[in-house]
Amino acid sequence: MIEKNTLAGILLKLERLRQDKGQKEVCSGICVPSYLSKIEHGTVCADEKILAELFACLGIFYEKDQAALEKLGKLIEKYFYCQQYYLDTRDVYEKLQERERTLMYSRYAVDWLLICAFEQAAPRDIMDRLDALKEHMEPRQLAYYKLLCAQEEKNAERAVHLSREACDVLNNSYAMLMLCVAYFRQGNYSEIHRMEQRVVAAAVEEGNTYQLADFCFMNGNAYACLNMEEMMMVYFERGIRLLQNTAWKRELAGVYYNIGATYISLRKYDPALEYLEMAEQEDTGHQFQIPIFHKKAIVFLRTGRKDEGKKILAEMKNLLLKKTATSAVDWLIYEEAEMEAEEGFLNNPEYLKLLEKLIRAIKEELHFGYLYFYREVIVEACKRQRRYRQALEFEQEISSGIVK
Template sequence: MDSEYTVIGALLKMERIKQNKGQKEVCYGICVPSYLSKIEHGTVNPDNEIIKQLYERLGISYEIDKKVLSEYREGISRYFHLLHYHMDTEEVYAELLEADSQLLYSAFAVDWLIIKGIEGEPVLPQIGRLKEAMSAEQKAYYLWLCFKEYTDSAQRVLDYEKACTIINNSFAMIQLCRAYFYHGDYPAIHRMENRTVAAALEEGNTYYLAEYYFFNGSAYACLDMEEMMIANYNRSICLLQNTGWKERMPDLYYNMGASYIALKKYKLGLEYLLKAQELQKESEFFTIHKLAIAYIRQGKMEEGRDCLRRIKKLFLDEKAYTELEYLMYEEACMECEKGFLDNPEYMKLLDKLIKVIEKDSHFGFLYFYKEIIVKAYERQRKYKKALEFEQKISSIVIKMNTK
């Protein structure tokens, strides 16, 4: 079937359901309900006059002007080109937004909704209702938009591997690296190096070349593998520092600082965290949190408490925070207390923190707390739990070292 007619039918069905109208009500005097059903499922190529009447019955019009559609096609192509090179999409998006209502009822409806999703609009349910009308490429972008909707990171990896083979450029490869990262499959990120670097170089895509080294460095940072972390992050920094993409630099410095804190190299950790803070436009919870931890673990309690007061103010000002952020804040507060490792409440807090990290974040967060978690288990004579936790951590480290 012609993909355009598949879109026409899917949009017709979506709008009919949205208006809470039955098939008979919409098609009365135009066609029989069974034929409308075929149109909605994209199994027939209906006459343009029938389509026009059905859309008019719903109070909308389907854009068919070839000149207008050609302009839309050009604008959408420009948008995705800019996206693939991580260039500013604001101007072209604004131009397309002016034709929002026309685009939503055109052959480019799916592409337009995907673009709106990329720009942060809450359109996932709307796009989901058009899945049957999507091309393979459109399904790939839809899956990337659904990143946070997955509850199974292994399934996300499988879907992203398929999506990457369809789009097959450095942009797609970085989306796959991201899925590997949150699944904790760090060796898979390393295995992507030749493929991703070759694609980025062939495309002349500086940003996604730098982004690959960022992810690879982050994989090493999660396991405190200092030498490899620095090598990859320095490559990323060299590629980005003289470009318009300096907004990525605070993330690099933050990750380096957090890794040095886990390695107990507090001076270096503070140096990089303060660099990150200086470059950030707004106060960032994770940067302030790691600064607090660095000060507290050096015994500089007043500086640490000052950072915790800043976090509390941040929570109050924004009036929203994740469960993970709040538990991390609570844990840092308890580290300020004398004898906290012997406190049963601290152990309860750590158990909650472990569960939330495993559910909502990636392995690097868990690895950051590995030493203090084991210490707390041992101090409270929960030796079996300490051993199980160490074995869990070690199994991933071994995979990392035997890529």
């Protein structure tokens, strides 16, 4: 465990550098520069009084009251408990925010930065500050930092590596689910299936209903990406039953959406539409509004109801235009559906060019399941336009993903 005064010295150095002040300027009348250098490099544990005076030179109040710090420590413990059990963290976070200036330069600085990163979707400035402190983190803190890095990591292999290291330290169902998310991004569904016994045992031991249900949904999604309807429904229905009478019922919108999308791939359009409408009803926060519109439009287009499909696509476009931040893949998915509304789209060379751009974007931003969703139209368009080698290479890529 890192001594609190050692960590305080590192924090002191970072703040001094941020304010562009020299060591002599800060330590004048308090200690000699060489002693300040030792404090900043963590080779000595300074007295609390000296630390308070040094921080005061930087305009910062350094809390020495142990009782006050212990209260903050209990709030931090409560935050991570709520996170592990998927309980609302807002109230705890707001109480901690009130003491932000104290937390930033205390023994809890790393924990506070981790909490800020989780709450604010890992902003770059916070992640940079955490990176500067990673050599001074406790194993638990470093594990959470690695989970945050894994979420931001674009390379799927690297994300799995970071998640696995974090999981080995935390060894709880929360970390195990994060590792499953990394496997999912990698398209490594067999590893998700293999983790079932481990995750379920941990969640049951913890009494963690949400993580137990979440693993059912993760496993269901893995089977859904391979269009394995029977196994998909086994796990989805199990998860639905776990959450249907809980405060987490809102999570079911995403489950119904995934079931609907899978039924589209299976060409079972009636149940696809049924589940997409169920998703729309449950999606009170409109989190899935754009993807639901997209999938409903696809259902209508592929069942010959083009006017209805075009109407929904127009609504989807309006939503995309209103969004403050849309990715390239969002627009490519829309453009692909729009081209499906045209007669003879599979024979159109421009459609194949669009698909090639879509494939590249999916590989960069999404996961294997999206490629599988477009499998039939990609292969059929290649065949229609006599791009047989391209069709074969894509089929081999899909097959290798299924085997993995």
